[in-house]
Amino acid sequence: xxxxxxxxxxxxxxxxxxxxxxxxxxxxxxxxxxxxxxxxxxxxxxxxxxxxxxxxxxxxxxxxxxxxxxxxxxxxxxxxxxxxxxxxxxxxxxxxxxxxxxxxxxxxxxxxxxxxxxxxxxxxxxxxxxxxxxxxxxxxxxxxxxxxxxxxxxxxxxxxxxxxxxxxxxxxxxxxxxxxxxxxxxxxxxxxxxxxxxxxxxxxxxxxx
Numbered sequence: 001x002x003x004x005x006x007x008x009x010x011x012x013x014x015x016x017x018x019x020x021x022x023x024x025x026x027x028x029x030x031x032x033x034x035x036x037x038x039x040x041x042x043x044x045x046x047x048x049x050x051x052x053x054x055x056x057x058x059x060x061x062x063x064x065x066x067x068x069x070x071x072x073x074x075x076x077x078x079x080x081x082x083x084x085x086x087x088x089x090x091x092x093x094x095x096x097x098x099x100x101x102x103x104x105x106x107x108x109x110x111x112x113x114x115x116x117x118x119x120x121x122x123x124x125x126x127x128x129x130x131x132x133x134x135x136x137x138x139x140x141x142x143x144x145x146x147x148x149x150x151x152x153x154x155x156x157x158x159x160x161x162x163x164x165x166x167x168x169x170x171x172x173x174x175x176x177x178x179x180x181x182x183x184x185x186x187x188x189x190x191x192x193x194x195x196x197x198x199x200x201x202x203x204x205x206x207x208x209x
Contacts, residue, residue: 088152
């Protein structure tokens with residue numbers, strides 16, 4: 001058995017999606033300054049780093065991240081590799097895959113190269129609306145990407161987000177799949193249980209089967 005930690009680290013000043021809150025991590029009590037313990041304050045957006053998108057992210061009144069069933073977040077997942085993709089994964093690219101074989105699908109793309117800098121966000125490949133619809137029709141329950149967004153770069157209507165989340169498919173973004181070979185694993189994804197949250201950072205791991 002092998003475990004892969006596919007979570008990107010959170011740290012002060014890290015790059016975030018355009019328009020999202022900046023990340024601040026600061027020590028508010030320090031042992032070296034005489035405090036009894038070290039205590040830090042962390043300020044992050046709900047879509048910082050490796051995170052889960054809940055339906056509420058795009059639909060007011062939709063389920064929040066605290067309402068996502070654990071049996072969607074934990075279970076078999078298949079990693080597919082599309083290292084040559086730049087503009088987005090389309091339905092044609094998915095046509096050769098048995099999408100119904102596993103309820104959780106993770107896409108490894110060239111976006112994994114820039115792990116902590118602007119290149120990670122700029123180079124991220126997402127899904128076209130048609131590809132998202134194909135995943136919904138195949139009965140997939142969770143879709144994850146190693147990029148900043150499930151939508152391709154420059155998307156303005158966020159069709160992939162809307163197609164997946166409206167169908168109750170959970171979106172997992174910002175994964176670090178750089179060390180993970182394609183194949184089938186057990187996904188362990190535990191987002192912060194933010195009451196009524198539109199999303200939440202998560203610690204995510206894959207366990208070999």
